[in-house]
Amino acid sequence: MINGLIIILGGILLFGVLYYEKKKNRMPHLITKTTLSLLFVITALLQPHSVPAYYRYLLVGLIFCLVGDVCLALPQRKAFMGGLVVFLVGHVLYILSFSSLIPISHWFSPGVLIIVGISVLIFFWLRPHLKSMLIPVLIYILVITLMASGAWAVFGKSPFQISGRAFILVGSLCFYVSDIFVARHRFVKEECRNRLLGLPLYYTGQFMLAFSVGLLK
Numbered sequence: 001m002i003n004g005l006i007i008i009l010g011g012i013l014l015f016g017v018l019y020y021e022k023k024k025n026r027m028p029h030l031i032t033k034t035t036l037s038l039l040f041v042i043t044a045l046l047q048p049h050s051v052p053a054y055y056r057y058l059l060v061g062l063i064f065c066l067v068g069d070v071c072l073a074l075p076q077r078k079a080f081m082g083g084l085v086v087f088l089v090g091h092v093l094y095i096l097s098f099s100s101l102i103p104i105s106h107w108f109s110p111g112v113l114i115i116v117g118i119s120v121l122i123f124f125w126l127r128p129h130l131k132s133m134l135i136p137v138l139i140y141i142l143v144i145t146l147m148a149s150g151a152w153a154v155f156g157k158s159p160f161q162i163s164g165r166a167f168i169l170v171g172s173l174c175f176y177v178s179d180i181f182v183a184r185h186r187f188v189k190e191e192c193r194n195r196l197l198g199l200p201l202y203y204t205g206q207f208m209l210a211f212s213v214g215l216l217k
Contacts, residue, residue, distance in 0.1 A: 003211065006043050010036060014203055021195045030073045037069040040206040047214030051160075053100035055213050061093030062210060072182070080186065081136075088140055091147045094209070098150030098168070101160065101216070107153040115152060115176075119145040122180060129187040137183070148176045164215035171208030178202035 013036040020029035041062045049055040064086050071083030119141050130137050151172030155165045181198025185191070 002046060003043075006039065006046075006207075010039055010203065010207060013039065014200060017199060018196060021199070022192055026073075026075070030070070033073050034066075034070055036203060037066040037206075040203070040210045041066055043207060043210035044213050047211065049213060051101065051213075051216045054097045054216060057093050057097035057100060058209060058213060061090045061097060062206065064090035064093060065206060084136060084140060088143055091140075091143045094147045094172070095143070095150050098147070098154050101154050102150075102158040104150070106157055107149055109153065109156060111152045111156065112149040115145055115148050122183070126183055126187055133187070137187075140179075144176055144179060148172050161215060161217045164212050164217065167208045167212035167215055171205040171212065174201045174205030174208065176205075178205060 013032055016032040017029065017036055020026075020032055041059070044055070044059050044062055047055075068083045068086035068090060071079045071086060074080075123138060123141050126137060127134065151169045154160075155169035158165060178198045178201035181194040181201070185194035185198070
Protein backbone atom coordinates (compact mmCIF):
# COMPACT_ATOMS: atom_id res chain seq x y z
CA MET A 1 0.00 0.00 0.00
CA ILE A 2 2.70 2.47 1.05
CA ASN A 3 4.90 1.54 -1.89
CA GLY A 4 1.98 2.05 -4.25
CA LEU A 5 1.40 5.54 -2.85
CA ILE A 6 5.12 6.28 -3.22
CA ILE A 7 5.02 5.30 -6.89
CA ILE A 8 1.96 7.48 -7.55
CA LEU A 9 3.43 10.47 -5.71
CA GLY A 10 6.77 9.94 -7.43
CA GLY A 11 5.07 9.95 -10.84
CA ILE A 12 3.26 13.21 -10.07
CA LEU A 13 6.46 14.86 -8.83
CA LEU A 14 8.42 13.62 -11.85
CA PHE A 15 5.83 15.17 -14.15
CA GLY A 16 6.30 18.43 -12.24
CA VAL A 17 10.09 18.24 -12.53
CA LEU A 18 9.88 17.70 -16.31
CA TYR A 19 7.27 20.45 -16.72
CA TYR A 20 9.28 23.07 -14.84
CA GLU A 21 12.46 21.93 -16.57
CA LYS A 22 10.89 22.53 -19.97
CA LYS A 23 9.49 25.89 -18.86
CA LYS A 24 12.89 26.81 -17.35
CA ASN A 25 11.09 27.92 -14.20
CA ARG A 26 14.02 27.52 -11.83
CA MET A 27 12.58 27.84 -8.32
CA PRO A 28 9.55 25.50 -8.75
CA HIS A 29 11.89 23.09 -10.55
CA LEU A 30 14.36 23.13 -7.65
CA ILE A 31 11.60 22.60 -5.06
CA THR A 32 9.91 19.79 -7.00
CA LYS A 33 13.18 18.03 -7.81
CA THR A 34 14.39 18.23 -4.21
CA THR A 35 11.09 16.81 -2.97
CA LEU A 36 11.21 13.94 -5.46
CA SER A 37 14.80 13.12 -4.50
CA LEU A 38 13.90 13.25 -0.82
CA LEU A 39 11.16 10.74 -1.60
CA PHE A 40 13.62 8.06 -2.76
CA VAL A 41 15.52 8.46 0.52
CA ILE A 42 12.26 8.08 2.46
CA THR A 43 11.41 5.04 0.31
CA ALA A 44 14.57 3.24 1.43
CA LEU A 45 13.87 4.14 5.06
CA LEU A 46 10.39 2.59 4.85
CA GLN A 47 11.52 -0.76 3.44
CA PRO A 48 12.31 -3.85 5.55
CA HIS A 49 16.08 -3.98 6.23
CA SER A 50 16.85 -7.69 5.91
CA VAL A 51 20.47 -7.02 4.86
CA PRO A 52 21.62 -4.24 7.23
CA ALA A 53 25.04 -3.53 5.67
CA TYR A 54 23.54 -3.14 2.20
CA TYR A 55 20.81 -0.89 3.57
CA ARG A 56 23.20 1.41 5.45
CA TYR A 57 25.58 1.95 2.53
CA LEU A 58 22.76 2.40 0.04
CA LEU A 59 20.85 4.82 2.27
CA VAL A 60 23.87 7.09 2.71
CA GLY A 61 24.49 6.86 -1.06
CA LEU A 62 20.91 7.95 -1.73
CA ILE A 63 21.34 10.90 0.62
CA PHE A 64 24.48 11.98 -1.26
CA CYS A 65 22.55 11.72 -4.53
CA LEU A 66 19.82 13.92 -3.04
CA VAL A 67 22.46 16.57 -2.35
CA GLY A 68 23.85 16.08 -5.86
CA ASP A 69 20.41 16.65 -7.37
CA VAL A 70 20.15 19.98 -5.59
CA CYS A 71 23.59 20.98 -6.89
CA LEU A 72 22.78 20.06 -10.48
CA ALA A 73 19.54 22.05 -10.32
CA LEU A 74 21.55 25.22 -9.66
CA PRO A 75 22.98 27.22 -12.58
CA GLN A 76 26.49 27.95 -11.28
CA ARG A 77 29.49 26.02 -12.65
CA LYS A 78 30.73 25.48 -9.09
CA ALA A 79 27.40 23.84 -8.27
CA PHE A 80 27.89 21.43 -11.18
CA MET A 81 31.38 20.57 -9.93
CA GLY A 82 30.02 20.08 -6.45
CA GLY A 83 27.29 17.83 -7.82
CA LEU A 84 29.87 15.78 -9.70
CA VAL A 85 31.86 15.20 -6.51
CA VAL A 86 28.78 14.38 -4.45
CA PHE A 87 27.48 11.91 -7.02
CA LEU A 88 30.95 10.36 -7.17
CA VAL A 89 30.77 9.71 -3.42
CA GLY A 90 27.25 8.34 -3.89
CA HIS A 91 28.50 5.86 -6.48
CA VAL A 92 31.31 4.79 -4.16
CA LEU A 93 28.74 4.08 -1.47
CA TYR A 94 26.70 2.05 -3.95
CA ILE A 95 29.85 0.08 -4.77
CA LEU A 96 30.30 -0.60 -1.06
CA SER A 97 26.66 -1.66 -0.77
CA PHE A 98 27.06 -4.15 -3.64
CA SER A 99 30.34 -5.44 -2.19
CA SER A 100 28.44 -6.26 1.01
CA LEU A 101 26.34 -8.69 -1.07
CA ILE A 102 29.16 -10.23 -3.09
CA PRO A 103 32.93 -9.61 -2.72
CA ILE A 104 34.58 -7.43 -5.36
CA SER A 105 36.97 -10.31 -6.13
CA HIS A 106 33.94 -12.16 -7.63
CA TRP A 107 32.78 -9.32 -9.84
CA PHE A 108 34.61 -10.24 -13.05
CA SER A 109 32.45 -11.73 -15.81
CA PRO A 110 31.91 -11.34 -19.58
CA GLY A 111 29.06 -8.96 -18.80
CA VAL A 112 31.48 -6.67 -16.99
CA LEU A 113 33.64 -6.51 -20.11
CA ILE A 114 30.62 -5.26 -22.06
CA ILE A 115 30.01 -2.50 -19.50
CA VAL A 116 33.68 -1.51 -19.58
CA GLY A 117 33.65 -1.45 -23.39
CA ILE A 118 30.61 0.84 -23.45
CA SER A 119 32.25 3.16 -20.92
CA VAL A 120 35.39 3.39 -23.06
CA LEU A 121 33.30 4.35 -26.08
CA ILE A 122 31.45 6.98 -24.05
CA PHE A 123 34.72 8.48 -22.84
CA PHE A 124 36.16 8.81 -26.35
CA TRP A 125 32.85 10.30 -27.53
CA LEU A 126 32.98 12.94 -24.79
CA ARG A 127 36.73 13.54 -24.85
CA PRO A 128 36.85 16.28 -27.54
CA HIS A 129 34.32 18.32 -25.53
CA LEU A 130 35.77 17.98 -22.03
CA LYS A 131 38.78 20.35 -22.01
CA SER A 132 39.64 21.08 -18.35
CA MET A 133 36.99 18.58 -17.20
CA LEU A 134 38.73 15.60 -18.82
CA ILE A 135 40.27 14.14 -15.63
CA PRO A 136 37.21 14.66 -13.37
CA VAL A 137 34.93 13.08 -15.98
CA LEU A 138 37.35 10.20 -16.54
CA ILE A 139 37.39 9.47 -12.79
CA TYR A 140 33.59 9.67 -12.69
CA ILE A 141 33.27 7.25 -15.61
CA LEU A 142 35.63 4.79 -13.93
CA VAL A 143 33.63 4.86 -10.70
CA ILE A 144 30.20 4.55 -12.32
CA THR A 145 31.51 1.71 -14.48
CA LEU A 146 32.62 -0.11 -11.33
CA MET A 147 29.20 0.55 -9.80
CA ALA A 148 27.38 -0.93 -12.81
CA SER A 149 29.78 -3.89 -12.81
CA GLY A 150 28.97 -4.53 -9.15
CA ALA A 151 25.25 -4.52 -9.92
CA TRP A 152 25.85 -7.04 -12.71
CA ALA A 153 27.80 -9.27 -10.31
CA VAL A 154 25.07 -9.07 -7.67
CA PHE A 155 22.50 -10.11 -10.24
CA GLY A 156 24.51 -12.96 -11.70
CA LYS A 157 26.37 -14.39 -8.73
CA SER A 158 24.74 -13.48 -5.39
CA PRO A 159 22.32 -15.89 -3.66
CA PHE A 160 19.54 -13.40 -2.94
CA GLN A 161 15.96 -13.44 -4.22
CA ILE A 162 15.73 -12.69 -7.95
CA SER A 163 13.42 -9.69 -7.54
CA GLY A 164 15.92 -7.86 -5.33
CA ARG A 165 18.82 -8.67 -7.64
CA ALA A 166 16.85 -7.56 -10.69
CA PHE A 167 15.93 -4.24 -9.07
CA ILE A 168 19.59 -3.62 -8.27
CA LEU A 169 20.73 -4.39 -11.81
CA VAL A 170 18.02 -2.50 -13.67
CA GLY A 171 18.17 0.42 -11.24
CA SER A 172 21.93 0.73 -11.60
CA LEU A 173 21.80 0.52 -15.39
CA CYS A 174 19.08 3.20 -15.49
CA PHE A 175 21.33 5.43 -13.38
CA TYR A 176 24.29 4.65 -15.66
CA VAL A 177 22.37 5.56 -18.82
CA SER A 178 20.88 8.68 -17.26
CA ASP A 179 24.39 9.98 -16.62
CA ILE A 180 25.09 9.72 -20.35
CA PHE A 181 22.29 12.23 -20.95
CA VAL A 182 23.67 14.49 -18.20
CA ALA A 183 27.08 14.42 -19.89
CA ARG A 184 25.57 15.05 -23.32
CA HIS A 185 23.61 18.02 -21.99
CA ARG A 186 26.64 19.51 -20.22
CA PHE A 187 29.39 18.85 -22.75
CA VAL A 188 27.96 18.00 -26.18
CA LYS A 189 24.58 19.57 -26.87
CA GLU A 190 22.32 21.35 -24.42
CA GLU A 191 18.71 20.54 -25.25
CA CYS A 192 15.48 19.65 -23.46
CA ARG A 193 15.50 16.11 -24.84
CA ASN A 194 18.42 15.20 -22.58
CA ARG A 195 16.35 16.02 -19.51
CA LEU A 196 13.13 14.47 -20.83
CA LEU A 197 14.94 11.15 -21.34
CA GLY A 198 17.57 11.31 -18.62
CA LEU A 199 15.48 12.37 -15.63
CA PRO A 200 12.88 9.56 -15.86
CA LEU A 201 15.72 7.04 -16.20
CA TYR A 202 17.55 8.53 -13.25
CA TYR A 203 14.56 8.53 -10.92
CA THR A 204 13.46 5.08 -12.05
CA GLY A 205 16.94 3.84 -11.17
CA GLN A 206 17.05 5.52 -7.78
CA PHE A 207 13.61 4.30 -6.74
CA MET A 208 14.40 0.76 -7.89
CA LEU A 209 17.54 0.78 -5.76
CA ALA A 210 15.56 2.15 -2.81
CA PHE A 211 12.89 -0.55 -3.22
CA SER A 212 15.60 -3.24 -3.53
CA VAL A 213 16.33 -2.79 0.18
CA GLY A 214 13.08 -4.60 1.02
CA LEU A 215 13.41 -7.23 -1.72
CA LEU A 216 16.72 -8.81 -0.72
CA LYS A 217 15.96 -12.05 1.10
